Amino acid sequence: MAEAHSVDNPRLLHHFRNADQQFSSSKLGMWLFLFTEIMFFGGLFVAYIIYRAWNPELFTMAATQLDTMLGAVNTVVLIGSSLTIALAIRAAQTDKQKMIVNYLLLTIFLASVFLVIKYFEYTHKFDMGIFPGAYYTFDGIDHPKANVFFSIYYMMTGLHGLHVIIGIGLMIWLVIRAKIGDYSSQWYTPVEMCGLYWHIVDIIWIFLFPLMYLIE
Amino acid sequence: MSAHHIIPMKTLISTTVALVVLTIVTVAVFYLPIPAPFDVVVAILLASFKATLVGMFFMGLYYDEKFNTVVLIFSFLFFLVFVGITLLDTMFRDTGISVW
Amino acid sequence: MSASSTTNGKTLKVRYFDIEENPTEHYLNAETGLKSWLFTVDHKRIGLMYLASIALFFFVGGVLALVLRTELFTPAENLMTAETYNRIFTIHGAVMVFLFIIPSIPAALGNFLLPMMLGAKDVAFPRLNLASFWIYSIGALFTLASLAVNPIDTGWTFYTPYSVQTGSAVILMTLGVFIMGFSSILTGMNFIVTIHKMRAPGMTWGRMPLFLWAMYATSIIQVLATPVLAITLALLIMERTLGIGIFDPALGGDPVLYQHFFWFYSHPAVYIMIVPAFGVISELIATFSRKTIFGYWAIAMSSLAIAFIGSLVWGHHMFVSGQSELSTVVFSFLTFFVGIPTGIKIFNWLATMHKGSIDMKTPMLYACIFLFLFTIGGVTGIMLGAISVNVQLHDTYYVVAHFHYVMMGGTVMAFLGGLHYWWPKMTGKMYNEFWGKISAVIIFIGFNLTFLPQFIMGSQGMPRRYYSYIEQFQTMHQLSTIGSYILGVGFVIIAVYLAHSMFRGQKAPSNPWGARTLDWMTSSPPAHHNFNYQPVLNNGAYDFHKPIADFTLGIAEDDHGHEHKGEPVKQQEQNA
Ligand code: HEM
Numbered sequence: 045m046a047e048a049h050s051v052d053n054p055r056l057l058h059h060f061r062n063a064d065q066q067f068s069s070s071k072l073g074m075w076l077f078l079f080t081e082i083m084f085f086g087g088l089f090v091a092y093i094i095y096r097a098w099n100p101e102l103f104t105m106a107a108t109q110l111d112t113m114l115g116a117v118n119t120v121v122l123i124g125s126s127l128t129i130a131l132a133i134r135a136a137q138t139d140k141q142k143m144i145v146n147y148l149l150l151t152i153f154l155a156s157v158f159l160v161i162k163y164f165e166y167t168h169k170f171d172m173g174i175f176p177g178a179y180y181t182f183d184g185i186d187h188p189k190a191n192v193f194f195s196i197y198y199m200m201t202g203l204h205g206l207h208v209i210i211g212i213g214l215m216i217w218l219v220i221r222a223k224i225g226d227y228s229s230q231w232y233t234p235v236e237m238c239g240l241y242w243h244i245v246d247i248i249w250i251f252l253f254p255l256m257y258l259i260e
Numbered sequence: 261m262s263a264h265h266i267i268p269m270k271t272l273i274s275t276t277v278a279l280v281v282l283t284i285v286t287v288a289v290f291y292l293p294i295p296a297p298f299d300v301v302v303a304i305l306l307a308s309f310k311a312t313l314v315g316m317f318f319m320g321l322y323y324d325e326k327f328n329t330v331v332l333i334f335s336f337l338f339f340l341v342f343v344g345i346t347l348l349d350t351m352f353r354d355t356g357i358s359v360w
Numbered sequence: 361m362s363a364s365s366t367t368n369g370k371t372l373k374v375r376y377f378d379i380e381e382n383p384t385e386h387y388l389n390a391e392t393g394l395k396s397w398l399f400t401v402d403h404k405r406i407g408l409m410y411l412a413s414i415a416l417f418f419f420v421g422g423v424l425a426l427v428l429r430t431e432l433f434t435p436a437e438n439l440m441t442a443e444t445y446n447r448i449f450t451i452h453g454a455v456m457v458f459l460f461i462i463p464s465i466p467a468a469l470g471n472f473l474l475p476m477m478l479g480a481k482d483v484a485f486p487r488l489n490l491a492s493f494w495i496y497s498i499g500a501l502f503t504l505a506s507l508a509v510n511p512i513d514t515g516w517t518f519y520t521p522y523s524v525q526t527g528s529a530v531i532l533m534t535l536g537v538f539i540m541g542f543s544s545i546l547t548g549m550n551f552i553v554t555i556h557k558m559r560a561p562g563m564t565w566g567r568m569p570l571f572l573w574a575m576y577a578t579s580i581i582q583v584l585a586t587p588v589l590a591i592t593l594a595l596l597i598m599e600r601t602l603g604i605g606i607f608d609p610a611l612g613g614d615p616v617l618y619q620h621f622f623w624f625y626s627h628p629a630v631y632i633m634i635v636p637a638f639g640v641i642s643e644l645i646a647t648f649s650r651k652t653i654f655g656y657w658a659i660a661m662s663s664l665a666i667a668f669i670g671s672l673v674w675g676h677h678m679f680v681s682g683q684s685e686l687s688t689v690v691f692s693f694l695t696f697f698v699g700i701p702t703g704i705k706i707f708n709w710l711a712t713m714h715k716g717s718i719d720m721k722t723p724m725l726y727a728c729i730f731l732f733l734f735t736i737g738g739v740t741g742i743m744l745g746a747i748s749v750n751v752q753l754h755d756t757y758y759v760v761a762h763f764h765y766v767m768m769g770g771t772v773m774a775f776l777g778g779l780h781y782w783w784p785k786m787t788g789k790m791y792n793e794f795w796g797k798i799s800a801v802i803i804f805i806g807f808n809l810t811f812l813p814q815f816i817m818g819s820q821g822m823p824r825r826y827y828s829y830i831e832q833f834q835t836m837h838q839l840s841t842i843g844s845y846i847l848g849v850g851f852v853i854i855a856v857y858l859a860h861s862m863f864r865g866q867k868a869p870s871n872p873w874g875a876r877t878l879d880w881m882t883s884s885p886p887a888h889h890n891f892n893y894q895p896v897l898n899n900g901a902y903d904f905h906k907p908i909a910d911f912t913l914g915i916a917e918d919d920h921g922h923e924h925k926g927e928p929v930k931q932q933e934q935n936a
């Protein structure tokens with residue numbers, strides 16, 4: 045399918061007129077995809093807002109079960125990973141092949157730290173009987189809809205966590221291709237697109253953090 | 261072409277610093293005794309500001325074709341429509357309306 | 361010649377190209393074998409594969425509909441129990457909505473036409489396009505699997521709490537729909553990017569065929585609303601597996617919230633169904649009236665207006681659900697606004713036909729049928745948007761008749777018109793005009809006989825989704841059933857003569873209708889990469905007063921090294 049049309053740029057697909065058209069098309073496509081991500085999470089945010097508006101006291105009580113410190117640390121970890129992937133793109137733009145790999149590995153590392161912290165948070169709750177929905181057995185919160193709060197919590201952070209895992213997978217693939225020298229200032233579209241994806245994952249967490257952990 | 265803008269190192273670093281500082285502020289504000297609806301408002305404003313920084317400088321919207329920003333803003337407005345109109349139902353279930 | 365083009369500041373050397381008639385090499389025989397179809401990235405072949413799939417599902421859904429109508433011939437239990445009836449109407453609805461009508465015009469006709477109308481070689485992301493077809497197929501397999509396991513009986517809307525309680529295979533079905541949603545999203549994304557980035561030189565926004573404006577508006581809705589369907593169904597699946605209690609009242613949830621989520625997608629989805637049909641109708645009416653379309657910008661912008669206003673009115677499906685009175689009033693008020701852009705379209709089409717030299721070929725016949733039936737469907741929609749009327753008519757056959765007038769009378773008629781119109785381009789063969797008209801008339805009669813009685817029954821109180829009824833309604837039901845058989849006969853005739861034309865049909869000229877859009881400025885069937893030249897536009901899509909030859913300009917150098925029989929008609933410099 046990748047019938048190269050032009051000799052000087054083997055990455056140019058035959059149906060594009062030039063590399064700029066191809067790059068800006070990919071970018072617009074990616075932004076539209078991020079748009080769908082926002083609406084996808086948006087549904088959960090709507091559920092959150094409506095249940096919070098209905099039961100403000102429930103959210104105050106339930107949030108005490110979440111560890112603000114861990115949430116804050118994870119926020120900073122994700123911000124750091126956003127920086128490192130931006131630096132990976134910069135390394136590609138400036139033809140520093142080795143640094144692309146290094147920055148990507150660093151991003152993967154930070155993403156893993158995030159997941160490890162999340163893992164401890166989850167298991168701690170499971171130990172107390174805070175399971176999603178019908179399996180909820182915790183009796184420390186005196187509210188009939190405590191289960192619903194934690195359903196929303198698990199859906200939102202779970203979907204977000206799933207995105208982190210997918211992001212790690214994408215970055216591993218990028219590392220493999222960066223190692224064989226696929227990316228350079230001539231062509232680094234996948235790194236750029238993965239970066240955009242990763243930043244939106246970060247942005248969603250930036251909103252989740254105060255909405256989940258900081259309720260008084 | 262502007263789509264390939266290399267974002268200056270200084271910009272990336274200062275964006276990161278700003279984000280970390282804003283995170284600390286967010287937590288600090290949480291411990292301040294701000295009355296009920298406004299604590300959420302402040303938290304959301306801070307988060308939106310952080311998101312804007314990420315969008316403009318990490319995601320390069322500041323340097324990019326403006327249409328991509330339009331797409332982002334539009335998705336946000338669309339989300340607001342979803343929330344806003346749904347709240348018109350959920351917040352007014354028992355109030356009813358007087359006949360005009 | 362006036363000059364304008366998207367490549368700013370550059371001078372383009374253009375010349376006229378001749379269009380090859382009856383080409384020996386084209387996209388259909390460029391490669392052969394099953395693999396060359398299943399793994400093709402050619403948007404035309406992907407379009408045809410969609411066409412075959414939706415034809416299959418239309419057949420499945422159609423047979424189920426006839427089974428339902430047969431059961432309703434008498435109030436007695438003719439063929440099936442009430443429970444089976446519930447399953448069959450659910451499958452009929454879900455198949456028709458998710459497997460047939462949503463991909464019908466966008467994915468089949470849209471894929472085939474969109475790049476050609478833009479003067480591009482392909483969509484922006486051809487591999488993603490293929491992926492979208494495969495995702496659709498996988499989703500379809502899931503829904504079929506649900507039929508094998510335990511056919512679902514919730515209605516196509518999957519309302520909670522029943523969808524949480526029923527023993528039928530809700531998860532498999534909704535998973536299928538969830539997956540197909542991604543196919544729809546990817547197609548929409550692909551089309552938006554293609555329209556933004558891949559227009560041929562000179563193809564300004566104002567010169568785009570109206571079909572493309574309609575596809576643009578549709579794609580926006582697909583990208584906007586479908587993710588919400590995805591999260592809704594994901595939550596429903598979670599509700600069934602984990603009991604998350606967001607929608608299930610037994611666990612503290614709110615079932616009306618489910619309806620908000622569902623209709624936030626599904627009302628815009630009815631515009632995913634109808635707006636592409638508007639696009640087809642614009643092409644048909646302009647071409648067969650031989651007239652510049654009246655109110656180009658009004659038609660183009662009203663598509664966008666419908667997309668936006670249509671996103672604000674979902675609650676008109678929930679007037680009696682227990683949502684707040686305040687929101688009921690607001691939703692009713694907003695619903696009426698949808699009528700404005702829709703009316704604008706109808707009037708502009710009529711104005712285009714006025715004093716045109718109308719050529720009543722089969723596609724135009726369908727366009728006229730569309731105008732007639734869709735107007736009835738739209739006006740009854742506005743009536744249903746009035747709260748007091750709705751409280752009376754909700755969940756009756758009146759609603760059933762309304763949405764069949766818009767979906768079948770609107771979208772399907774436009775789809776049939778478009779199918780006949782572009783059939784020569786797709787296959788290189790002409791269909792049989794005589795049988796084309798006969799079947800159109802049969803369908804028109806069958807359709808009205810089926811659904812007009814349903815308006816009457818509904819207004820008299822016949823509820824929807826029942827396998828039996830009181831005697832009073834028997835005459836109406838029997839008329840309706842007979843109508844549905846006539847309708848079925850019409851479709852069989854179409855299937856026969858279209859299949860026949862593929863093998864025995866007359867060879868089609870490149871532009872049998874004398875249209876002016878770029879999809880006709882290539883051979884029938886088109887070349888592997890659509891054009892043997894890079895088209896350049898200098899005229900509007902509906903400039904019927906200009907000779908067709910004026911529409912075959914292309915970049916002179918960019919000849920792909922192909923030999924052309926046609927001599928350059930005139931060399932000219934174009935300042936771009
Ligand atoms: C002129 C614009 C339209 C208006 C104002 C309108 C209004 C309505 C209203 C108020 C209902 C709810 C009836 C009830 O359940 O009580 C309804 C139902 C429905 N409409 Fe429309 N409609 C319009 C156009 C369309 C179009 C273009 C389509 C599809 C192509 C469509 C498909 C449907 C369907 C499928 C339902 C029934 C959904 C269900 O309950 O299963 N409508 N419409």
Ligand SMILES: [Cu+2]
Pocket residue numbers: 626627630673674676677
């Ligand atoms: Cu609707």
